[in-house]
Amino acid sequence: MIEAIDAIPLENIYRIDPSDRTPIPLYSSGVQAGFPSPAENHIERRLNLQDLCVPNIETSYFVKATGESMIGDYIFPGSILVVDSAVPVQTGSVIVAWVNGECCVKRFVRQGKQIMLESSNERYLPIYVHLQQDQFLVLGVVTYVVSKPPRYVRPR
Template sequence: MSDLLDTIPIENIFRLAPGHNEAIPLFMSPAKAGFPSPAEPFIEQRLNLHDLCVPRHETAYFVKASGDSMTGDYIYPGSILVVDSSVDVDSGKVIVAAINGEWCVKRFVRVDTNLVMLESSNAAYAPIYVHTGDQFEVLGVVTYIVSRPPRYVRPS
């Protein structure tokens, strides 16, 4: 089962540490791919990523992703997921869940009242079906993804 799940080690799941949030400069000018204007490098305000990405600190977790089963949703190995346990789990949302004791990141799809499908966004991984009797626990819904840009591979 763990080959299908692309599991997350339990040590990659973190509670948020309250009070560790520092504001960083926010440049309101859009990033341009062309020639930048020399008159635009002024900080207009400061932005705190906790305030932007974590509206409810008491129900939030950080989860470090592993594996490549969710790359179609821009979740790469090492991506930091902001997970909120207070958000309703609806069909189509990306969640962090444990199935039979193994943690994973998958898209939640309710097939019918007795059947849930956990879907990867990488075609190399088959969907996983959660049946009555399986141990199934949802940590929360992924609300933000913090990642480095994917590595460029030059086409041959």
């Protein structure tokens, strides 16, 4: 069973609009954790995020993640997932799946004839899919994750 706060509502699934491609400045200098050099602040070229993250426009779409079951894979509530339905599913792939009437994002693990959908947050139990009795459909493989950085929580 998918946790209620972890299910992805259908209104969080978006088609990609190939006509809407806005270039974003790409700086040629790397980002340093130390003191940056002001001489390196120049734009090398413009980069379109869709060109970078969506190689297959016809088979890709965006999904807005909910819940915290995949935070170990840097998928946070509100993260935008780029999902490609043409990428072959393999053990270890992070997928968006339809399970018994609900949509979720999990790691796909095949163990013989059994399928396990694994969370990357230890607080969530895996979902075991029984192909003979469960409704199950892989909607696509997550190819990119676009997220805000996680919120800092000060240790006590």
